[in-house]
Amino acid sequence: MSLVERYDCFLLDLDGVLYRGDRPVEGASEAVARLRAAGRRIAFLTNNSSRTPDQVADALGRIGVPASPAEVVTSxxxxxxxxxxxxxxxxxxxxxxxxxxxxxxxxxxxxxxxxxxxxxxxxxxxxxxxxxxxxxxxxxxxxxxxxxxxxxxxxxxxxxxxxxxxxxxxxxxxxxxxxxxxxxVGKPGAALFEAARRRAGGGRPLVVGDRVDTDVAGAAALGWDSLLVLTGISRPADLDRSDVRPTYVARDLSGLFEEPEPGPLASD
Ligand SMILES: [Mg+2]
CATH class of the missing domain: 3.40.50.1000 (HAD superfamily/HAD-like)
Structure with a gap:
């Protein structure tokens, strides 16, 4: 069963997951469209405090990810x-x-x-x-x-x-x-994750992020599952140095639509 079938809502980090700076991460807009087409609920959460939810939704629209300000939770x-x-x-x-x-x-x-x-x-x-x-x-x-x-x-x-x-x-x-x-206040603290799950209507969440120290650690502290994507900050070698492990690791968001690899999540 692919990840998209296993969870009710998907809490997506932005920087390093959907975009880097003002450039889209390859495949990001297709992945979000496929999540929506599958009827999955989405919240976008970001530690970046510089923009309002309206500005974040606009920025997402510009990289081909239509989003409503109500889906956005910021620090x-x-x-x-x-x-x-x-x-x-x-x-x-x-x-x-x-x-x-x-x-x-x-x-x-x-x-x-x-x-x-x-x-x-x-x-x-x-x-x-x-x-x-x-x-x-x-x-x-x-x-x-x-x-x-x-x-x-x-x-x-x-x-x-x-x-x-x-x-x-x-x-x-x-x-x-x-x-x-x-x-x-922001990730890995619980407040932002809990606000995002409320925005997404509750249910079983999967946190999707690019950082072990914020996205993965915060999800783990809440007992929630996480997918680490390797399109941002963290590299496989960072997992070896970390006490916390993501539930899944994928090269990019296409991993949401695949059967996850079983077994240890080391850098091999
Ligand atoms: Mg990030």
Missing amino acids: ALATADLLSSRGVKSAFVIGEDGVRSALAEAGIDTLDGEPPRADAVVVGWDRGVDYAKLRTASILVQRGATLIATNADVSFPAPDGLRWPGAGAILLVVTATTGVEAEV
């Missing part, structure tokens, strides 16, 4: 949910549109410039980050603001096969400066 939405559940009123943000608008919609004041205090400092991926923002974030944390990261991915897969700095690399500047550890 920005999960961060805003968490902060508002704790009664946070103000945040200094290193981040882009996605996290700023999610916080604003949750009624949280996003502070600009050099505010003297903030309830929280939120760190996400920010292509406009500079020394002044890193300094202000570090000062506010030392004055008692709670340090929250939308996600801690140190890098992400660039179109040319190399790695670019992610939110986790920006976060490291603040944690190294202050000595304060951040609370991380």
Whole structure:
């Protein structure tokens, strides 16, 4: 029985699974179309907090994957949910549109410039980050603001096969400066996965991702099955170094439609 027949819903990571940068991963649009044709429910989940669900759905449409904003769960939405559940009123943000608008919609004041205090400092991926923002974030944390990261991915897969700095690399500047550890909202934490399964209508999920340390580890912690695809960050050799194992490994998303290989999931 192929993987598509074994699960009710498919929770698809984006970067390294459906696209790299603005380029589609080969076969991605066909794979999603086949999942939909088979009547399987889908949610798209991403640790990237820079875009709103509408922007993510647009980006997916541009690479040939029609998607509705309601199918998209981002670490920005999960961060805003968490902060508002704790009664946070103000945040200094290193981040882009996605996290700023999610916080604003949750009624949280996003502070600009050099505010003297903030309830929280939120760190996400920010292509406009500079020394002044890193300094202000570090000062506010030392004055008692709670340090929250939308996600801690140190890098992400660039179109040319190399790695670019992610939110986790920006976060490291603040944690190294202050000595304060951040609370991380995105994968491998449970919040994003659970929100994605709710979006997909529940049932037995298969998490599909390209990273052992986030996608696979997060699924394993919940007791959920995972498919690692080798179109992004993780390589077979990473499995040998890791304590967690994906349930399945495939070269790419075409593995969803095949009988999975039995046996040990080593790099051989
Ligand atoms: Mg990924």
